[in-house]
Amino acid sequence: IKNYSPKEIEKKWQQVWQEEEAFAATDDYSKPKYYALVEFPYPSGQGLHVGHPRPYTALDIVARKRRMQGYNVLYPMGWDAFGLPTENYAIKNHIHPKIVTENNVKHFKEQLQSLGYSFDWDREINTTDPNYYHWTQWIFLKLFNAGLAYKSEMPINWCTSCKVGLANEEVVNGVCERCGAPVVRKVKSQWMLKITEYADKLIDGLEGLDYIEKVKVSQKNWIGRSQGAEVDFSLKDKPEKLRIYTTRPDTLFGVTYMVLSPEHPYIDKYQDEIQNWEEIAAYREQAARKSDFERAELAKEKTGVEIKGLRGINPVNGQEIPIWISDYVLMSYGTGAIMAVPAHDERDWEFAKKFGLPIVEVVAGGDVQNAAFTDVATGKLVNSGFLDGMEVADAKKAILQWLEEKKVGTPKKNYKLRDWVFSRQRYWGEPIPVVQCDKCGYVPLPEGQLPLELPEVESYMPTDNGESPLAAMTDWVNTTCPCCGGPAKRETDTMPQWAGSSWYYLRYTDPHNEEALASKEAMKYWLPVDWYNGGMEHTTLHLLYSRFWHKFLYDQGVVPCPEPYQKRTSHGMILGENGEKMSKSRGNVVNPDDIVEEFGADTLRTYEMFIGAFELSASWSQEGVKGCRRFLDRVWKLQDMVTDGEGYSKEMETRMHQTIKKVSSDFEALKYNTAIAAMMALINEFYHVGRVTKGELRTFLILLNPVAPHITEEMWQDMGFEGRLYQASWPEYDEAKTVESVVEIAVQINGKTRAVVKLPKDIGKEEAIAAGKEAVAERLTGNIVKEIYVPGRIINIVQK
Ligand code: ANZ
Numbered sequence: 019i020k021n022y023s024p025k026e027i028e029k030k031w032q033q034v035w036q037e038e039e040a041f042a043a044t045d046d047y048s049k050p051k052y053y054a055l056v057e058f059p060y061p062s063g064q065g066l067h068v069g070h071p072r073p074y075t076a077l078d079i080v081a082r083k084r085r086m087q088g089y090n091v092l093y094p095m096g097w098d099a100f101g102l103p104t105e106n107y108a109i110k111n112h113i114h115p116k117i118v119t120e121n122n123v124k125h126f127k128e129q130l131q132s133l134g135y136s137f138d139w140d141r142e143i144n145t146t147d148p149n150y151y152h153w154t155q156w157i158f159l160k161l162f163n164a165g166l167a168y169k170s171e172m173p174i175n176w177c178t179s180c181k182v183g184l185a186n187e188e189v190v191n192g193v194c195e196r197c198g199a200p201v202v203r204k205v206k207s208q209w210m211l212k213i214t215e216y217a218d219k220l221i222d223g224l225e226g227l228d229y230i231e232k233v234k235v236s237q238k239n240w241i242g243r244s245q246g247a248e249v250d251f252s253l254k255d256k257p258e259k260l261r262i263y264t265t266r267p268d269t270l271f272g273v274t275y276m277v278l279s280p281e282h283p284y285i286d287k288y289q290d291e292i293q294n295w296e297e298i299a300a301y302r303e304q305a306a307r308k309s310d311f312e313r314a315e316l317a318k319e320k321t322g323v324e325i326k327g328l329r330g331i332n333p334v335n336g337q338e339i340p341i342w343i344s345d346y347v348l349m350s351y352g353t354g355a356i357m358a359v360p361a362h363d364e365r366d367w368e369f370a371k372k373f374g375l376p377i378v379e380v381v382a383g384g385d386v387q388n389a390a391f392t393d394v395a396t397g398k399l400v401n402s403g404f405l406d407g408m409e410v411a412d413a414k415k416a417i418l419q420w421l422e423e424k425k426v427g428t429p430k431k432n433y434k435l436r437d438w439v440f441s442r443q444r445y446w447g448e449p450i451p452v453v454q455c456d457k458c459g460y461v462p463l464p465e466g467q468l469p470l471e472l473p474e475v476e477s478y479m480p481t482d483n484g485e486s487p488l489a490a491m492t493d494w495v496n497t498t499c500p501c502c503g504g505p506a507k508r509e510t511d512t513m514p515q516w517a518g519s520s521w522y523y524l525r526y527t528d529p530h531n532e533e534a535l536a537s538k539e540a541m542k543y544w545l546p547v548d549w550y551n552g553g554m555e556h557t558t559l560h561l562l563y564s565r566f567w568h569k570f571l572y573d574q575g576v577v578p579c580p581e582p583y584q585k586r587t588s589h590g591m592i593l594g595e596n597g598e599k600m601s602k603s604r605g606n607v608v609n610p611d612d613i614v615e616e617f618g619a620d621t622l623r624t625y626e627m628f629i630g631a632f633e634l635s636a637s638w639s640q641e642g643v644k645g646c647r648r649f650l651d652r653v654w655k656l657q658d659m660v661t662d663g664e665g666y667s668k669e670m671e672t673r674m675h676q677t678i679k680k681v682s683s684d685f686e687a688l689k690y691n692t693a694i695a696a697m698m699a700l701i702n703e704f705y706h707v708g709r710v711t712k713g714e715l716r717t718f719l720i721l722l723n724p725v726a727p728h729i730t731e732e733m734w735q736d737m738g739f740e741g742r743l744y745q746a747s748w749p750e751y752d753e754a755k756t757v758e759s760v761v762e763i764a765v766q767i768n769g770k771t772r773a774v775v776k777l778p779k780d781i782g783k784e785e786a787i788a789a790g791k792e793a794v795a796e797r798l799t800g801n802i803v804k805e806i807y808v809p810g811r812i813i814n815i816v817q818k
């Protein structure tokens with residue numbers, strides 16, 4: 019046979035597949051459908067890295083297998099192309115971001131195509147294409163008209179280097195997720211989206227979904243729904259009450275002080291009565307410089323100042339207690355004020371210890387002078403008047419009833435989730451289709467004026483005062499109000515990168531539609547996405563945002579189902595050989611192009627699937643790559659060993675059925691590595707017996723095809739099998755034939771094992787006993803009085 023030369027065969031088949039439109043999703047809605055989706059990449063200047071092919075290959079395997087199972091498969095690809103790195107590159111190199119994007123997309127696409135993915139390239143989308151962002155803007159108008167988009171003056175996370183407002187999700191450990199520069203708080207007028215209105219739906223909707231558990235858990239934690247109560251404390255000698263939020267109203271008898279957030283309005287309100295005003299003012303200034311993230315950190319040293327001149331009164335026992343300010347209480351959560359129960363809350367405990375405040379135990383079971391006792395499942399109430407002796411859960415009910423009767427408290431749900439900061443003061447994003455009119459306020463553009471295209475600007479540089487570069491385009495900015503026809507100004511902020519990716523899976527179902535974001539029929543047929551794989555890091559950003567938009571569009575009657583993705587899985591990272599994250603500075607970056615060049619795309623694909631458990635991170639190993647190439651070399655050389663025979667040989671039959679079964683189920687269960695291991699073992703077996711029948715090879719090529727599509731397609735053709743391999747049917751297995759047909763049976767004499775015989779599993783009693791007797795013939799010297807056969811297990815001969 020000819021040599022295995024991936025360079026020749028891979029390019030060749032990629033072209034054939036393209037010409038034959040092998041992987042086009044059809045509009046034949048009578049067929050069963052399967053929609054497999056991977057997160058579309060941001061086309062960065064660095065090109066593809068070896069992390070990308072891991073998820074892309076995994077779902078390519080699923081997509082190829084589904085086609086062979088008779089499904090109409092949609093496996094699309096596109097570009098999430100707005101965003102900061104492109105804009106920053108454009109600024110630095112004086113190239114239009116559009117050109118930068120075009121170049122990067124071209125490069126990325128070539129790289130992806132060299133890996134032989136079965137994407138339907140006719141459905142390629144690009145978020146920066148006006149035909150695409152037309153509909154991103156259209157969705158924004160829907161949100162605006164539904165009252166879910168609003169403008170708000172608010173302190174935002176401001177990246178000092180990117181000069182852009184960031185959502186909480188984009189601030190990681192107090193620094194900008196993108197560039198690593200410190201993030202400070204800055205008050206700006208921002209477009210906000212009311213994702214909080216969907217908090218309950220976003221939690222409750224998770225119920226029926228097939229998401230891996232850790233994704234569900236982290237979405238729930240991010241939304242952070244908690245069930246508690248708001249309670250009014252009186253202020254001594256003041257008419258007003260101070261309202262707090264607590265999840266533990268049962269601990270009310272243990273309150274020994276209260277805390278206001280430094281931004282709490284009562285501080286200014288009672289300025290004249292606060293005796294240590296200067297100290298308080300100084301503390302507030304200090305707190306303003308910290309991010310919420312730093313302030314909420316559990317481990318940090320507690321700070322605070324007692325407010326002299328304000329005292330609270332505990333509604334359950336009339337006790338007078340001091341009020342402090344401290345930055346561990348955030349204005350953005352609950353009411354910005356708390357009742358402190360140091361005996362049963364960790365942060366309060368640390369604070370009390372530091373400032374010598376009393377600690378009063380109200381739930382028995384801990385040692386509260388030495389540590390906060392936070393367990394709610396055990397322990398009964400003490401020192402708590404009418405609650406004494408109750409379990410925590412019962413005490414909660416009792417106190418809530420009491421608070422409601424006395425009209426000093428009500429049950430209350432709270433959420434950690436904040437509304438989504440939707441403005442960016444940058445150029446390379448979707449223009450927000452709204453104008454500001456002196457008379458009419460914020461007015462949405464009429465739908466007919468979409469898409470509102472990005473104008474050409476001289477400079478993409480954001481201004482130091484935080485305005486978008488669009489603000490300098492006065493010709494563009496000055497416009498007329500669609501409502502009254504008077505002079506108006508266009509919004510100059512643009513949308514965040516998360517906008518385009520919040521609905522892209524809808525567009526793939528009908529990407530060329532000019533009348534709608536997608537036709538109803540297309541969405542009805544293709545949605546929801548059957549399997550969506552993406553990075554764990556997108557769980558609380560992209561995944562949550564897109565579920566929010568989808569649920570909104572569902573409520574608007576735009577999409578036909580309440581959830582966008584039925585199943586969500588996540589892959590682990592690929593690390594360098596040294597087990598560290600790949601990065602230029604560590605010099606451990608592997609370029610996929612180099613692997614394809616040296617070993618071939620099929621080897622890269624096989625290796626990335628074989629590298630380890632899909633959900634865990636794994637270190638790159640060049641030796642491992644070579645091992646996968648050797649495996650494919652051995653596959654190739656099977657052609658030398660082929661014997662006639664359309665079926666499976668007797669000795670390989672069980673093995674074939676077992677392998678079909680294992681590969682079929684492993685491909686569904688993210689166990690790509692063990693599926694490949696099973697195929698490697700099967701190959702070893704072929705070599706062991708020294709031949710492979712046509713029928714065995716045919717099945718083997720189909721099983722391996724989703725992983726290594728080029729080599730298998732070539733061999734299929736060389737073998738003269740009918741049609742194309744990509745059109746073949748996925749092999750069936752017979753459950754009965756997966757079970758070993760030969761079993762080992764112990765032969766006993768008077769209950770003692772004397773030999774073991776291998777016999778057909780379904781052998782009859784007579785034959786089994788005869789075979790057993792033959793195996794121990796030398797020892798059968800006495801009178802045989804009994805012969806026992808326990809099917810498949812024991813032959814026992816009793817002699818005297
Ligand atoms: C008294 C108490 C006693 C509390 C106890 C906890 C345990 P989650 O579950 O996260 O919702 N809290 C309320 N508002 C706050 C704010 N603005 N900044 C910081 N902390 C705040 O947390 C609710 C609990 O966090 C509330 O219940 C309150 O402390 C605190 F044994 O009240 B708790």
Ligand code: ZN
Nearest residue numbers: 455458499502
């Ligand atoms: Zn107007």
